Ligand code: KG4
């Protein structure tokens with residue numbers, strides 16, 4: 620097997636990539652819909668579906684153009700959740716993205732096991748990754764995802780969507796101790812997170828003191844908010860490494876782009892003797908290269924999905940255990956494949 624085509628369209632990015640089973644990224648194409656959703660302050664599913672339909676064929680064509688033989692050179696197809704030869708769980712993609720090898724990047728593969736902090740707009744969780752197909756959930760958010768908290772706080776402050784990058788930029792100019800905000804779950808033993816109260820605290824601060832009067836006050840509020848999120852994320856991630864006796868931490872998801880999180884994680888990891896791996900930005904945010912790679916590993920193990928069976932709502936055609944909404948809970952072993 621030489622090349623796997625990955626296709627990703629689970630949120631607001633339409634993406635396709637060509638990746639080898641050892642993680643070499645030949646091409647990685649991402650069409651973002653951010654501009655379309657920005658006026659609404661978040662992803663609008665109907666708009667997303669229509670934009671995916673428009674973008675998916677050109678994006679796949681652009682990825683496949685990297686292969687001299689075009690589609691004939693593709694040995695496998697991996698698609699996030701929806702039908703394809705291998706249905707890849709979007710989160711598996713994020714957890715393995717650190718293993719991708721991009722042009723000019725000759726970092727060696729990250730050894731297993733590692734603890735992964737996945738913080739994006741839709742998810743915030745800690746995992747122990749022993750192998751690509753051996754992943755254990757250690758803790759997760761009980762309400763909002765970290766990226767969602769950034770987006771909601773930004774919306775409150777009239778900073779537009781997505782909120783993470785703007786708050787990150789403004790926070791660099793502000794005093795993180797200027798506004799006292801809660802550090803949710805920071806002193807609790809659990810590896811779970813909670814971010815909805817933090818958004819409420821920002822809303823209350825604005826109600827009480829009015830919107831930030833000038834650039835300086837805005838930067839202070841952003842820095843204080845970011846400090847709270849980042850403090851808890853980094854603390855729990857390193858605590859997970861200690862609890863699991865795994866001295867290796869990988870960051871993933873869009874929030875891994877955050878300068879404050881990177882700095883705080885680096886500081887704590889150094890203190891505790893934990894090796895920190897932060898993939899390049901392109902690998903942190905939604906992309907199809909991580910989906911292609913996760914799919915390639917499963918294809919290499921001989922796994923195959925029948926597109927119609929795996930995702931069929933017809934019980935007789937299903938292979939595996941499904942929730943009522945049709946999403947897969949547990950895959951039946953490939954040996955029983957029809
Ligand atoms: O992983 P991703 O591209 O998409 C999914 O949600 O799956 O993550 C997007 C999220 C958004 O909530 C965005 O605000 C956040 O990641 N984000 C950031 C930064 N860049 C993106 N959050 C904090 N700081 C950043 N620099």
Ligand code: ZN
Pocket residue numbers: 709713739872904905
């Ligand atoms: Zn994602």
